[in-house]
Amino acid sequence: MRELVERAIQAGPGRVVVPGAEAESALDAAVEARRRGLAEPLLLGAAAAIRAGLAAAGEAPDAWAIEDVRDPAQAARRAVERVRAGEAEIILKGGLSTGELMRAVLDRERGLRAGRLVSDVLVTQAGVGEPRLLGVTDGGVNVAPTLAEKRAILENAVEVFHRLGVARPRVAALCALETVSPAMPHTAEAAELAALSARGELPGCEVFGPVALDGALSVEAARHKGLTHPAAGQADLLLVPAIEVGNALGKAFTWLAARPVAHVVWGALAPVLIPSRAEGAMDKLCSMALGVLVARGGR
The missing domain is CATH 3.40.718.10 (Isopropylmalate Dehydrogenase)
Structure with a gap:
């Protein structure tokens, strides 16, 4: 998995939009990804909490792209809009449910459907x-x-x-x-x-x-x-x-085998990353690396 992250860094920073970015593990992953040159995150969520979290991590909040979107469903829709507008190429789920995010991704009129089944x-x-x-x-x-x-x-x-x-x-x-x-x-x-x-x-x-x-x-x-x-x-x-x-196999890797994991939903117009909200920042970092490589076609 370390090699996966290194390959993604070599591909250049991915434009990752993070709905629900006030979630601690998602924000920690975004900070680490930016520091490593893996991603240039766009943070959607409760702006005050995001700014406080960035400051606690030693970051200058004004140097980050932050959008105040407090409703989880609205944050999911806004993330999809950013991808459709070409402002982001990857979505990383933060502190919202998979269902909330996937409803926005699979919306028949304003989502990211590509005419085929999506799967994790x-x-x-x-x-x-x-x-x-x-x-x-x-x-x-x-x-x-x-x-x-x-x-x-x-x-x-x-x-x-x-x-x-x-x-x-x-x-x-x-x-x-x-x-x-x-x-x-x-x-x-x-x-x-x-x-x-x-x-x-x-x-x-x-x-x-x-x-x-x-x-x-x-x-x-x-x-x-x-x-x-x-x-x-x-x-x-x-x-x-x-x-x-x-689902059980994936959680067994995390909680029984202590292995890092990464998730990507593929089949839509862009990679969608849906790590469990209980997964730590390192797993979310690995998911971002996976998303970058999938978005760039492995280049």
């Missing part, structure tokens, strides 16, 4: 000592995706990984077991996605499944289970069957 991609370090990234999708936007929606979610995540420099990500279609079971419809959909990939209908990636988490991430577990797919145990992306699975 979480990115973290694959494991201790492993110099690669691991993605999880979708634990933040789509609640119970259909097979067609899972395909769109997969395509969004693959595009994100392409922009991160992973030319052909290995995608594990997660389920509770490795065989198709009539009692578990997700297993049949995972098998169908793997078949589409085998036929070349999902370009730019390699999909295998259905597969449980251990068979997706551990070569040893995959061997014990007799999994023969060449990507078994080496997944770059975990495609989850429902939002609860992705």
